Amino acid sequence: MHEMSLVRDIVDVVLDACRGGDVARVSKVRLSIGELHDVVVEYVPPLFRYLARDTIAADAEVLINVVPARLACGACGAVFRVDHRDPRGWACPDCHARDGFSLRSGMEFMIESIEVEDAEDETAGTSPCVPPSAAARTASGMTSSAEDPMLSEALAACVS
Numbered sequence: 001m002h003e004m005s006l007v008r009d010i011v012d013v014v015l016d017a018c019r020g021g022d023v024a025r026v027s028k029v030r031l032s033i034g035e036l037h038d039v040v041v042e043y044v045p046p047l048f049r050y051l052a053r054d055t056i057a058a059d060a061e062v063l064i065n066v067v068p069a070r071l072a073c074g075a076c077g078a079v080f081r082v083d084h085r086d087p088r089g090w091a092c093p094d095c096h097a098r099d100g101f102s103l104r105s106g107m108e109f110m111i112e113s114i115e116v117e118d119a120e121d122e123t124a125g126t127s128p129c130v131p132p133s134a135a136a137r138t139a140s141g142m143t144s145s146a147e148d149p150m151l152s153e154a155l156a157a158c159v160s
């Protein structure tokens with residue numbers, strides 16, 4: 001399991017991208033993950049929030065676009081989707097070649113976009129009675145690691 005280090009890289013890139021601006025918090029992060037990547041996609045959002053805890057990205061919504069695996073046939077040039085769980089069954093639908101393919105998609109692991117709220121929006125949208133830091137603590141407290149079964153599962157999988 002290497003989700004932990006992959007997601008840590010993503011968190012680092014997101015925080016780096018927000019550094020120096022008037023960013024109050026990261027609201028949404030969109031990722032593209034190829035289905036050939038050996039990643040349990042369901043683990044990524046809870047791991048992201050876990051690794052980004054105590055940062056401006058702690059409450060970010062993490063959306064993942066799973067990119068299907070596509071191959072190009074070296075013999076006839078056809079591009080076709082394959083079942084990523086069954087590499088031995090891969091064959092060109094046009095000329096029935098069973099090898100000589102090149103990968104067109106399916107190994108992506110990238111950030112598509114980062115949505116942020118800037119410092120001014122945060123001030124305008126927050127009640128003066130509740131400082132933003134207190135509000136953030138309340139929000140992250142509701143999804144603490146103990147209460148998020150997917151995070152517990154992801155952490156267990158990544159540590160073992």
Ligand SMILES: [Zn+2]
Pocket residue numbers: 073074075076077078092093094095096097
């Ligand atoms: Zn072919």
